[in-house]
Amino acid sequence: MKKTLSLLAVLMVAGIATTPAQAATHYVSGFGGISWMNNMDISDTYTYAPTNGHNYTTSTDLGSGLALTGAIGCDYGSYRLEAEVGYQTNDVKSAVDFDNGAVISYPLEGTRYAIRGDISVLSLMGNGYYDFDLGSKVELYATAGVGVAQVSFHNVNSVYLTAKPEDISLDANNNPGFNGHETTLAWQVGAGISAPIADNVRLDLRYRYFATTDFTISDYGSANWNPSNPDGTNSANTNLSSHSVLLGLRVNF
Secondary structure, X not given: OHHHHHHHHHHHXXXXXXXXXXXXXXXXXXXXXXXXXXXXXXXXXXXXXXXXXXXEEEEEEEEEEEEEEEEEEEEOOOEEEEEEEEEEEEEEEEEEEEEOOEEOOEOOOEOEEEEEEEEEEEEEEEEEEEEEEEEOOEEEEEEEEEEEEEEEEEEEEEOEOOOOOOOOOOOEOOOOOEEEXXXXXXXXXXXXXXXXXXXXXEEXXXXXXXXXXXXXXXXXXXXXXXXXXXXXXXXXXXXXXXXXXXXXXXXXX
């Protein structure tokens, strides 16, 4: 799957660079909007079978956030090709831990506990579009793209220290938390509608679904959030996906 996505990305970017300039109208675009990341399931890289076969997963809930994209492309009439840089960031809200599918409950925090920090994504994508003329120069379009993404974790940690049975209150966790980043392949699909608002300028509203392939986070396995656990690992596997609504401008030149 990763090899296929890599090949598609290379071919798309190569197509933008090698298609005759006189056959296309060139444009730049910029978008901003709201992004909603789906829950991230972060699982240990393996099950430690020699003892009792624990298999730890953390399901992390993320809030809404900001999404931005900028692109340069070529318009060939009914279809377009472009290279895009994107950025999105979302706060981490809460998490639930599982062991072999069973929810882990903590004495005071319960099954779901508060998390702080944020996760951001910087992406470089090659996109293709197919435009449908609705009349009066209004266009409906479908889009798909492939590329690479750098997923970064910023000060991600639980808000409170894990409570012990004898505790009467939750203590604040003063540890700054996990910081790190990993690079992985990514893909996206979407649809939108655009209309002219001035000469060579179009107003564009779109929906985008963005996702990465699986990647491994170093130093984020259960052995790190529970050092006394003999079955934990130092790394974990996960992926990321999001929904975005974006509004922007496309300027032909």
